Structure formats: C-alpha cells, structure tokens
Amino acid sequence: MVPCLDGLPISSLTYEKLEEICEVAEEAARRYIFSKVKREYVSDLYISIDLESLDVLNVSIEVEINLSPLCKNVDVQEIANGSIKAAFEAIEKYLSKIRSEKTSEN
Secondary structure: OOOOOOOOOHHHOOHHHHHHHHHHHHHHHHHHHHHHOOHHHEEEEEEEEEEEEOOOEEEEEEEEEEEOOOOOOOOHHHHHHHHHHHHHHHHHHHHHHHHHHHHHHO
C-alpha cells in the first residue's frame, strides 16, 4: 500500500496519472536492476505493476529476473527486492509531487 494523498481522494487521480504511476515505478525498477547488473547479462526481465484504487491506492509490484549463466555469484532475489523498493520509493516521490501540485492549485 502507498501513503495516502493527505486528504485528496484517490478518485482525484485520473487514468493518465495512474498510468504515469506505473511508468514511474517500472522505470525506477529497471534503473535499479541495470545499476546492479549489465544489460547484456539479463536474459529475461518481467516487471508487473498492478494498481487498485478504491478508498486507498493499493500497489502490487512483481519483478522476475533471469540472468545469463555467465553471470555468477549474483543474488537475483536481492536485486529483485531492491528494485521493488526503488519502485515504491519512486511512487511515493511521484505522489508527493501530485500532492504539492494539488495544494498549489488551491
């Protein structure tokens, strides 16, 4: 779950904003992964971001990484977990930006 919008209803998030949240999260996860492992060593990468918006915004992030057999002694699970954390941090930062934009509009 992601922090609330400080009094702003989740319904105030447009489809475009929800789509941007997914894009921001995916980009942050990819940046983290490729900061730890060279692109050429990643043979398969799956990133899924699911949003559910009722009263609160629920975010589910799943990352699966398969590395080349040439890439040894790398903890893939640690990288996946780190990329998920980076994605959530990027979402929090993006939501803070939205909050400040909404506050300055009022």
